[in-house]
Amino acid sequence: MAILNIGLPKTKEAWQTNLGALATDLHNRMQEVLDAKAILDGTPDADLELLGFTAGEVAYMKTAVADLAKVADAYFGTATIDPAYDHAGSFAKHLRGVIGS
Numbered sequence: 001m002a003i004l005n006i007g008l009p010k011t012k013e014a015w016q017t018n019l020g021a022l023a024t025d026l027h028n029r030m031q032e033v034l035d036a037k038a039i040l041d042g043t044p045d046a047d048l049e050l051l052g053f054t055a056g057e058v059a060y061m062k063t064a065v066a067d068l069a070k071v072a073d074a075y076f077g078t079a080t081i082d083p084a085y086d087h088a089g090s091f092a093k094h095l096r097g098v099i100g101s
Helices: 012-041 045-050 055-076
Strands: none
Touching (some): 012 055, 045 055
């Protein structure tokens, strides 16, 4: 059976490059999540409100980043997620701009 190549790498080297980039990007993003959480945890809500966030937005943002940090912790092996939880469909979807879905 032929493989339909629509946007997929066509060589071994391309696969290796793409998968290496994906793994590196994921690793870096997971660390950025933990860094963002550390910064948010250390920032008083009032300081964020001075930037123009409402109290509700601050609470939602901190909750969303805390959710994402659970995924990052699981990625780095410092925690487990039990029971299974839909992180993509939780608070984080609002950070992606997927409101109401």
